Amino acid sequence: MATEQELSDFLKSVEKRAFKRSLYHVRNEESALDIVQDSMMKLSTHYGDKPANELPMLFHRILSNCALDWFRRQKTHNALFSHMSDFEKSGDEGGEFDLLEAWSGPDDGERAHSAEDLARRAQTLQSIEIEIQQLPARQREAFLMRYWEEMDVAETAAAMGCSEGSVKTHCFRAVQALSKALKAKGISL
Amino acid sequence: MNTTHSSATDLAAKHFARRITARLNEGAANLPYDISERLRASREQAIAQRKKNRRSAHHSRSHGQHTPQP
Numbered sequence: 001m002a003t004e005q006e007l008s009d010f011l012k013s014v015e016k017r018a019f020k021r022s023l024y025h026v027r028n029e030e031s032a033l034d035i036v037q038d039s040m041m042k043l044s045t046h047y048g049d050k051p052a053n054e055l056p057m058l059f060h061r062i063l064s065n066c067a068l069d070w071f072r073r074q075k076t077h078n079a080l081f082s083h084m085s086d087f088e089k090s091g092d093e094g095g096e097f098d099l100l101e102a103w104s105g106p107d108d109g110e111r112a113h114s115a116e117d118l119a120r121r122a123q124t125l126q127s128i129e130i131e132i133q134q135l136p137a138r139q140r141e142a143f144l145m146r147y148w149e150e151m152d153v154a155e156t157a158a159a160m161g162c163s164e165g166s167v168k169t170h171c172f173r174a175v176q177a178l179s180k181a182l183k184a185k186g187i188s189l
Numbered sequence: 190m191n192t193t194h195s196s197a198t199d200l201a202a203k204h205f206a207r208r209i210t211a212r213l214n215e216g217a218a219n220l221p222y223d224i225s226e227r228l229r230a231s232r233e234q235a236i237a238q239r240k241k242n243r244r245s246a247h248h249s250r251s252h253g254q255h256t257p258q259p
Contacts, residue, residue: 004239017213048242
């Protein structure tokens with residue numbers, strides 16, 4: 001069973017990313033905060049006696065479900081359908097896009113953090129966040145859990161309630177879409 | 190041949206994803222103070238609730254153990 005300290009440390013380690021993840025999803029700070037608060041409370045009260053290594057998968061599953069609940073609670077038809085449609089499968093395969101070509105190559109080391117550089121980095125971050133928001137919800141979830149939360153494919157599949165193959169497909173499509181969009185904006189990482 | 194290309198593509202995808210998430214980490218680390226504080230408060234509330242639940246569960250068990258047998 002996770003100790004109180006382990007649970008607290010886990011929540012502390014994940015809370016900011018959880019907020020951002022929810023924000024990409026619902027696009028409203030207050031709602032994103034409510035979703036993270038509900039998720040923390042549910043994890044703590046219903047699953048606080050689980051082993052520490054199960055907390056990430058459980059928390060991310062709860063977080064996804066709380067976000068879905070938030071959409072369900074929305075009253076207007078437009079709000080519901082404009083976002084829920086994101087959960088439908090997308091048929092686009094990304095054409096002949098070649099990720100290897102889009103990737104700019106190995107890191108060229110730390111850059112000087114001048115004011116100009118900081119401004120450029122902030123602008124790049126904003127562009128990345130916009131593109132992440134625009135991904136279909138399942139692609140975004142898979143990408144963020146797999147690469148930002150560093151969960152393995154099996155954990156991500158368990159948290160998303162889908163097969164490992166679907167996780168791989170969602171991740172690959174997300175990477176393709178992000179590469180293509182950022183390249184189109186002239187952003188190289 | 191195909192396997193080699195596939196592995197190289199996977200590797201490139203991972204590198205690309207790491208670069209994206211490194212940028213996202215910068216953004217998450219620089220959240221406004223009020224947001225960070227509300228997240229901290231939510232965390233502490235969740236931990237306090239767990240403590241409260243466990244205490245009341247423990248109390249119920251203890252109470253049950255001391256119930257006189259008929």
